[in-house]
Amino acid sequence: MTSPLADRLRPKSIDDISGQHHLLDKNKPLRNIIESGNIPNMVFYGPSGVGKTTLASIIADKTNKTLRKLNGTNASTADIKNIVGELSGFGGINGILLYLDEIQYFNKKQQQTLLEYIENGSITLIASTTENPYFYIHGAILSRSTVFEFKPVEKYDVIKAVKRAVDFLRNETGTEIIISDKAVEHIAYACGGDVRKAVNAIELSVISTPLIDSKKFISLETVQALTQKSALRYDREGDEHYDLLSAFQKSMRGSDPDAAIHYLARILAANDLPSACRRLLVCANEDVGLANPNIIPIVKAAVDTALAVGLPEARIPLANAVILVAQSPKSNSAYMAINKAMTDIENGKGGGFPRHLQNKHYDGDDVKNKGQFYLYPHDYNNHWIEQQYLPDNLVGTVYYEPALNKNEQAYKEYWDKVKSNKNSQ
Numbered sequence: 001m002t003s004p005l006a007d008r009l010r011p012k013s014i015d016d017i018s019g020q021h022h023l024l025d026k027n028k029p030l031r032n033i034i035e036s037g038n039i040p041n042m043v044f045y046g047p048s049g050v051g052k053t054t055l056a057s058i059i060a061d062k063t064n065k066t067l068r069k070l071n072g073t074n075a076s077t078a079d080i081k082n083i084v085g086e087l088s089g090f091g092g093i094n095g096i097l098l099y100l101d102e103i104q105y106f107n108k109k110q111q112q113t114l115l116e117y118i119e120n121g122s123i124t125l126i127a128s129t130t131e132n133p134y135f136y137i138h139g140a141i142l143s144r145s146t147v148f149e150f151k152p153v154e155k156y157d158v159i160k161a162v163k164r165a166v167d168f169l170r171n172e173t174g175t176e177i178i179i180s181d182k183a184v185e186h187i188a189y190a191c192g193g194d195v196r197k198a199v200n201a202i203e204l205s206v207i208s209t210p211l212i213d214s215k216k217f218i219s220l221e222t223v224q225a226l227t228q229k230s231a232l233r234y235d236r237e238g239d240e241h242y243d244l245l246s247a248f249q250k251s252m253r254g255s256d257p258d259a260a261i262h263y264l265a266r267i268l269a270a271n272d273l274p275s276a277c278r279r280l281l282v283c284a285n286e287d288v289g290l291a292n293p294n295i296i297p298i299v300k301a302a303v304d305t306a307l308a309v310g311l312p313e314a315r316i317p318l319a320n321a322v323i324l325v326a327q328s329p330k331s332n333s334a335y336m337a338i339n340k341a342m343t344d345i346e347n348g349k350g351g352g353f354p355r356h357l358q359n360k361h362y363d364g365d366d367v368k369n370k371g372q373f374y375l376y377p378h379d380y381n382n383h384w385i386e387q388q389y390l391p392d393n394l395v396g397t398v399y400y401e402p403a404l405n406k407n408e409q410a411y412k413e414y415w416d417k418v419k420s421n422k423n424s425q
Helices: 029-036 052-063 077-088 108-119 139-143 155-173 181-190 195-207 220-226 239-253 257-269 273-291 295-309 315-327 333-346 406-420
Strands: 042-045 066-071 096-101 123-129 146-149 176-179 215-218
Touching: 029 052, 029 146, 042 052, 052 066, 052 096, 052 123, 066 077, 077 096, 077 108, 077 123, 108 123, 108 139, 155 176, 155 181, 155 195, 176 195, 181 195, 181 220, 195 215, 195 220, 239 257, 239 273, 239 315, 257 273, 257 315, 273 295, 273 315, 273 333, 273 406, 295 315
Parallel strands: 042 123, 042 146, 066 096, 096 123, 176 215
Antiparallel strands: none
């Protein structure tokens, strides 16, 4: 069985790897380390199809180490012990380079099995993960490794890879393959920064195109049919999910409607309507809040409409709400107030109630001054009378500090005036 084109076309040198210029260009850190020949334990962190496995193979070739590969999804502790057993044999003469893909699936015990050998240098570990290594990799391994972040490959680099794949197929098949620049660009866009996906897409396009007069004409329609949706990276349990939602909310908070709409479109393209609605509701309350309190029921209505009609029409009320939130004045005063109050509760502050705030009930014999003595504010001027509301050990604590916006400053001015006249009650 013929291997996929991405494997047949796998780069043999650092210069052939697409993208990762921040790591692999001349005089960049990882490039310098590899060329020095002194390879440390490393963690490659980034999405799939961006060169992590390819680079590990190139490193093994350059260092004359024996390359062994394991995948965290199916490897066991026994597999690690088998590799360790090679150290005393011919394969361990120059040391072993272990490429452990998807290390996040290794449990703590499995990861600890590696510690002794990576610490004494008999095994050089290159671990890869698509998840944040600081959440998923054992701290002892991280402390002995250098983390390098791989990024999705930029479109212009993917275009180069696609064109190289077309040339490779021409030579391999002896067939003239003609593809338009627009078709190449569409594949580069649709792969979502994954070179492997792009290369395999062009192979599938060539296979599915009939031969006419000893030529294959790869049309835009063909590649569109084979890549119907942009392959946006979106694992609802992974970093990309939370990065996207974070960018969405931070763009609304930062009052950038264009960026907010962009991230909304990406979320909806992944059919994640619930997450878009939830973040939108949170942002309206957390980031706009009291600066424009009328926005909260408006956003709630837009979310209800979106959930009622579903996609694709849901994009319309959500777009209205997202732009409204992004353009609205901002205040996080209520958000900060409840956070401060929750911190006090968690630290054991508060507790109990001023007697006059309690529900009416019988005073026991131990209460000398019997009676509730609650002052009903509506019986007084401006519907306010001074009395204690916070528990005794929190008297004087300030949680809410009005922000500098029209609404909150108007309320502040009103209550400053009322409370300054307390002696006239």
